[in-house]
Amino acid sequence: MLTVVDTDLGYGQKIILPNISLALNANEHVAILGPSGVGKTTLLHHLYQQLAEQTCLCSQAQGLVDNLSIFHNVFIGGLARHSRWYNMVNLLLPFTQPQQHISAICQQLELTMPLQKKVSELSGGQRQRVALARALFQQQPVFMGDEPFSALDPLMGVRLLNLVKQSHQSVICVLHDAELALAHFDRIIVISAGKVALDANANQLTLAHLSQHYVVADESPHRAD
């Protein structure tokens, strides 16, 4: 689906990940792990820019517009499917059809409050689900997320991850929860010290393998050291 060969990644002049090579296959669920600040987001944003035509991005910063309702924030995911005039009118007078569609998505994501509620009034977990709803509303084959379940309780996180997997051919996520990654993803990529430290099938790995490359989730009782 996408191959990255010997690419330097970073912001502006500052290179964080030199000489990165990676190949992503279609129909594959990939988790990207690693210590914080190592450049996982940089890598994900690079992958997104390469695949933007068929990908939705649910970034860590979420990019929600505080002054807009839940409905409009989710609708932003569908901007490209409509003409500019449709989008402008919808801003003032929301159309029924996208309302029904978005309402259904929000139900699936266990967002039960009225759609006209402003995003600024929501809790952290609710905001994260609005960001997820926006990504789902894009209806793309590839989903990319930057810790998209971090503010949810673990059980809900698993439920929503399964929902995301059902609606996309391939899911690529930056995660900090190593157990979630091992249990629900096909392939694990560990970034550490500026390079791809590990790239293998999830069913061949255990937490012990991962902890050779970085300190896996401090609070985890399974720490193997």
Next chain:
Amino acid sequence: MLWPMNRLIVQINPNKMANTASTRFFPFIGHWQKITLGLFLLVLVCWFFADTEVIALEPWAELGRMFTGFITPDFGATEYLLEAVWQTISFALLGICLGLLLGFPLALAYQHPLIAAMCAFIRAIHEIFWALIFLQVFGLSPLTGILAIGLPYAATFARVLADILQQAPPQTVFALPKGTDRLSALIYGRWMHMYPQIVAYIRYRFECALRSSAVLGFIGMPTLGFYLESAFRQGHYQQGGALLILFIALIGTIRFWAKPAMLWVYLPLAVYFLPELPVLQPQLIWRFISIDILPPMLQGQTLTAWFAADTFIAVCEWAYELVRDQVWPGIIATLVLACCALGLTHVLTLIMLPLNTTLMMPKWVIMLMRGVNLILRSLPEYLLAFVFMLLLGPSMLPAIIALALHNSGLMVFLMARQSDDIIVPLTYRARLDHYSYVVLPAIYPHFMGLLFYRFEVIIRETAILGMLGVMTLGFYVDSNFAEIRFSGALLLLMFTAGLNVLVDYIARRLLQAPRDKLQAC
């Protein structure tokens, strides 16, 4: 695991921190204190050159009558009162709308240096001068007033809206679905992020437009300023007092009567009740742009004759004399006046700010100060200077005081809410020492930013004071217009605009410097 530590030490060792002369001798003088001291030094030098002689007049009789007029205002004396209020509002409203219509698209193209330069140029010329220019073309038509407000406001909107939109967080636009059209991306991704700031700014500009609209009355537009000036000039202070109180009330109650939803009522009314537009006379416009604005020796000449050696030399001499006799003295007087006013504004604002924050004062003092601020910022500088001139005699002093009072009223109005929002530790007590340690350092960078922006505004405002006889650039522009020497007026305006653009550029550079360093006071 030892080597990274070594590297860390090596990185810190070449101590970049404390080696400059200023940090060695004045270790606690921070960036903003240096700027402040520099500003005071500049003001001191300017004050030395400024004409601040107090000529003791006998103004008490006149001031007494003014005061009596104020406390016994005569609202019934003028049947045109409502008419004047309505015209003031309608010019302001239509001017703002025109400004938004032109300014919004310009804001989107503002990154282009040519657009930015053009806007800076248009912004640099005071509404009064735009009005004087349009007056020659359209006469005393409503078009003159609306264009005179709309054009410079459009240029200001372009810059400020571009600045505001730039502050929108970039993540939304980054994650937008591929193929989103540009308009939707702008509105959903950036505009809606900043919507409250944009509305608040437009409302603030509407207040400014009301003032501008009133001031246009000084050159003959049928707004409040026209009746205000004639009342004061003729000594009808009861009428003048009524007009002033009305104007202050108008500005003080904006948030009650100028709601965005009401726009759809006011706007059609403003258009409907516009004074009749006189028929445009194309030959008049053509004459203005083809003959009047040319230097005298070029008027009536063919284009080829322009480049004949003797004509060319004559034009150069004409320009040289103008620059020597009017531009230079005008620029110097403008800068001296503006610097003195800036210094006084700084001091006055610092004094009034603690009186206006809930962190220092009980509620009733703040309510009282709000009233004082409202009066200070609503009174046109022209009128303030006029009163001070009666008191102190004709020098730069009345103009300096008028500019400083007006601008510090505005600064306090804009800063007070910010200082109220500061989160203070539980140990905080409403005392001057606590205020100086906790509140002032937090708001000072923004305060200085606003002050430098006001400097640009003060320079522009010296224009109106020129019409009172203070020999700034505005004085020379005004006299050139009065003597129907449009070419001279336009040349002076070019220099005025150039001066403003330069000052704006320097102020921006001064403010940008600390962004790389720690923003300590």
